[in-house]
Amino acid sequence: MKLLHCPLNGPRNISEFTYGGEVHAMPDPDACDSSEWAEYVFFDDNRAGVVTEWWCHTATSFWFLADRNTVSDEIMRTYLPAERFSGLAAAPPDGEPSS
Amino acid sequence: MPAALLKYALSRKYPARHAFTRRRDLKKRYDVVIIGAGGHGVAIAYYLSKYHGIKDIAILDKGYVGGGNTARNTAVIRSNYLTEEGVRFYRESVEMFQGLSNELGFNIMFENRGQLTLAHSDAAIRSFRWRAEVNQHMGVRSELVDRKTIAELVPNLNLSEDSRFPILAGLWHADGGTARHDAVAWGYASGACERGAELHQCTEVTGIETKCGRIAAVNTNRGRIECGIAVQAVAGMSSIVADMAGIRLPIHSFPLQAMVTQPYKPLLGPLVSSPHVHVYIQQTSRGEFVIGGGSDPYALYNTRSTLEMKETLSAAILELFPFLGQARVLRQWAGITDMTPDYSPIMGESPVEHYYLDAGWGTWGFKATPISGKTMAELIATGRTPDIIKPFELERFYRFQQINEAGATAASH
Amino acid sequence: MSAYPQNSLRRSQLYRWHHEHGAHFANIANLVVVNNYDSERGDGPGLCDLSLLPRTGLKGPDAIRLLQSTVDDTPMEPNQSILTSDDTRIARLSLEEFLLLGSVDFETSEIAMVDQALAATSGMTYSLPRADSHCLFALKGRDSPEVLAKLCAIDLRPGWFATGAVAQTSMARVNAIIIQHHFAAEPGFFLLADSASTEYLWTCLLDALQEFDGGAVGLDSFRTMQHKE
Numbered sequence: 001m002k003l004l005h006c007p008l009n010g011p012r013n014i015s016e017f018t019y020g021g022e023v024h025a026m027p028d029p030d031a032c033d034s035s036e037w038a039e040y041v042f043f044d045d046n047r048a049g050v051v052t053e054w055w056c057h058t059a060t061s062f063w064f065l066a067d068r069n070t071v072s073d074e075i076m077r078t079y080l081p082a083e084r085f086s087g088l089a090a091a092p093p094d095g096e097p098s099s
Numbered sequence: 100m101p102a103a104l105l106k107y108a109l110s111r112k113y114p115a116r117h118a119f120t121r122r123r124d125l126k127k128r129y130d131v132v133i134i135g136a137g138g139h140g141v142a143i144a145y146y147l148s149k150y151h152g153i154k155d156i157a158i159l160d161k162g163y164v165g166g167g168n169t170a171r172n173t174a175v176i177r178s179n180y181l182t183e184e185g186v187r188f189y190r191e192s193v194e195m196f197q198g199l200s201n202e203l204g205f206n207i208m209f210e211n212r213g214q215l216t217l218a219h220s221d222a223a224i225r226s227f228r229w230r231a232e233v234n235q236h237m238g239v240r241s242e243l244v245d246r247k248t249i250a251e252l253v254p255n256l257n258l259s260e261d262s263r264f265p266i267l268a269g270l271w272h273a274d275g276g277t278a279r280h281d282a283v284a285w286g287y288a289s290g291a292c293e294r295g296a297e298l299h300q301c302t303e304v305t306g307i308e309t310k311c312g313r314i315a316a317v318n319t320n321r322g323r324i325e326c327g328i329a330v331q332a333v334a335g336m337s338s339i340v341a342d343m344a345g346i347r348l349p350i351h352s353f354p355l356q357a358m359v360t361q362p363y364k365p366l367l368g369p370l371v372s373s374p375h376v377h378v379y380i381q382q383t384s385r386g387e388f389v390i391g392g393g394s395d396p397y398a399l400y401n402t403r404s405t406l407e408m409k410e411t412l413s414a415a416i417l418e419l420f421p422f423l424g425q426a427r428v429l430r431q432w433a434g435i436t437d438m439t440p441d442y443s444p445i446m447g448e449s450p451v452e453h454y455y456l457d458a459g460w461g462t463w464g465f466k467a468t469p470i471s472g473k474t475m476a477e478l479i480a481t482g483r484t485p486d487i488i489k490p491f492e493l494e495r496f497y498r499f500q501q502i503n504e505a506g507a508t509a510a511s512h
Numbered sequence: 513m514s515a516y517p518q519n520s521l522r523r524s525q526l527y528r529w530h531h532e533h534g535a536h537f538a539n540i541a542n543l544v545v546v547n548n549y550d551s552e553r554g555d556g557p558g559l560c561d562l563s564l565l566p567r568t569g570l571k572g573p574d575a576i577r578l579l580q581s582t583v584d585d586t587p588m589e590p591n592q593s594i595l596t597s598d599d600t601r602i603a604r605l606s607l608e609e610f611l612l613l614g615s616v617d618f619e620t621s622e623i624a625m626v627d628q629a630l631a632a633t634s635g636m637t638y639s640l641p642r643a644d645s646h647c648l649f650a651l652k653g654r655d656s657p658e659v660l661a662k663l664c665a666i667d668l669r670p671g672w673f674a675t676g677a678v679a680q681t682s683m684a685r686v687n688a689i690i691i692q693h694h695f696a697a698e699p700g701f702f703l704l705a706d707s708a709s710t711e712y713l714w715t716c717l718l719d720a721l722q723e724f725d726g727g728a729v730g731l732d733s734f735r736t737m738q739h740k741e
Binding site for chain 1: 338349350352396399401403405406440496497499
């Protein structure tokens with residue numbers, strides 16, 4: 001079984017995790033038009049290569065980020081969302097699930 | 100080899116038939132360039148050349164004809180979807196499959212076996228009743244069946260009430276069936292090539308040129324091709340190819356794994372599927388049991404097989420057919436499924452003029468091969484999107500008008 | 513006269529199973545629990561249904577402060593637990609989440625104290641009781657890490673999984689919390705899982721126990737252990 005390193009729980013079988021999709025920056029819902037919102041909700045970059053994604057350790061409902069290669073399936077790094085969103089602490093990061 | 104056979108093989112009276120284009124150089128320009136020589140791509144070329152008189156066509160594929168998801172899918176043909184748009188579309192596809200061997204003059208080995216989807220919960224029964232109503236209204240043979248009927252349809256199914264998820268009822272779809280997936284691609288491809296379309300295998304598209312918002316040319320590893328119209332039919336690579344044209348799609352690509360056992364004598368007529376335990380099965384005409392499930396739990400452009408999926412599929416199928424406990428798995432493989440948010444395809448116009456999309460085929464692409472070829476050809480030839488695929492335009496996501504087939508798709512295929 | 517779970521307002525989801533398997537019930541702290549079974553194995557590892565055991569939980573930025581002001585000790589790191597002088601097992605499930613399990617003699621007072629503090633607090637602390645949402649089993653005996661190895665991917669042997677260690681993981685394909693605990697001198701684990709999976713998990717564990725000559729045990733088995741010491 002493939003292992004994923006959870007920042008809270010350590011290395012675990014990847015079947016213990018829920019995939020949360022690509023990290024997208026949320027447009028300002030009050031300022032953006034409906035097509036921008038549609039793209040945020042439905043569209044994906046779906047890139048072949050290293051991408052940053054949300055993952056959740058299901059048994060603890062613990063959300064974190066992972067840099068993963070979508071071609072080789074290699075997980076480069078897992079880390080806490082605060083690392084990426086620390087500069088935005090005053091406002092909600094980007095509306096993605098955070099904990 | 101008997102001498103008579105050798106004589107026949109060498110005789111000029113019976114020249115070897117070259118089904119596809121023999122290798123030749125790419126022309127500088129084609130009226131239509133089709134990216135992807137899977138079932139959909141070659142079907143588009145077939146209908147263009149046969150019914151619309153458009154013969155200046157290049158079908159490009161980085162591999163070989165029908166070598167991608169056409170070869171990897173599990174050949175389930177059915178039309179028991181939930182939405183009117185979906186049922187209308189797949190119904191016509193199933194009808195086309197029924198006559199396709201005659202149409203192509205090539206045996207695609209279509210078999211009308213019927214398909215049974217199992218309900219293990221009250222909620223599933225409610226949704227089956229809904230689907231049966233919609234299907235019947237649209238002229239598709241679907242009905243809710245009880246355990247007694249299920250036992251008659253599939254005598255070796257485990258109907259024990261002691262299993263973890265006992266079977267409560269089923270959705271019987273008499274129109275369901277299967278066909279030889281390679282034959283579908285070969286039949287369409289040879290039909291298109293006979294009429295003048297050129298099939299260029301081992302020709303990988305590396306870039307797409309647009310000019311003033313309109314398609315201009317396609318770059319390949321064998322050179323640049325100008326074109327009047329281009330269409331992409333590259334299931335598993337839709338986002339990557341669309342990105343070459345500067346188009347972003349609502350697609351997320353996941354592997355879907357399946358496996359096949361050694362062959363047995365005929366034991367299972369209908370195709371059987373259980374969305375609840377995430378498994379579906381059919382016995383091929385060769386006798387092998389093909390077993391598949393849902394897409395992998397996370398996105399990936401890699402067709403590796405995993406032990407955990409083998410375990411999951413095995414555990415699930417043993418719930419339904421305990422006699423398979425002694426069966427040996429011969430092969431396991433994966434295809435890449437381009438999943439859309441609403442489990443419906445993306446067909447028609449794109450933001451680039453004269454660049455058309457035949458994408459988002461998730462786990463439902465093979466069964467739509469004939470209708471996609473026919474309707475996309477009509478769109479290319481007339482410039483007008485046929486009504487039957489109008490609901491599947493990319494534009495629908497900007498209007499928030501999804502065609503939700505999630506419930507009628509998951510692990511049923 | 514023996515007690516009947518049918519007469520009690522609060523009962524384990526497994527009470528029918530217990531009854532069918534020759535359980536003798538007893539009243540403890542107004543709860544009807546299994547004392548022992550007709551044919552209880554003595555040597556192998558034992559599985560005990562502790563679903564009625566008092567427990568509580570709390571979560572939030574101020575949870576640690578509430579806990580520190582109520583009990584005498586708290587675990588420092590996530591996925592660790594400590595035993596208080598009152599025999600309460602306090603597990604830290606994340607930086608801001610705690611789970612408290614009463615002692616197997618059902619005589620813990622700290623659980624009630626924390627619940628009172630939770631009811632009274634105006635801070636950022638939320639109650640996560642887990643009394644109805646989760647089932648709770650004890651698995652004890654020298655072989656218990658090997659029993660769980662059949663159902664779970666974490667290495668729970670003593671050298672790898674320290675006393676009081678916590679693993680939140682998948683067990684027999686359902687989410688579970690595993691807490692290392694010594695029941696008197698006997699090593700073992702507290703196991704918690706979603707109550708909807710109670711019967712399923714109980715059956716899976718009993719199946720895993722067969723190989724080790726283990727089976728279901730009642731609360732008496734904890735008492736005899738203490739006498740042995």
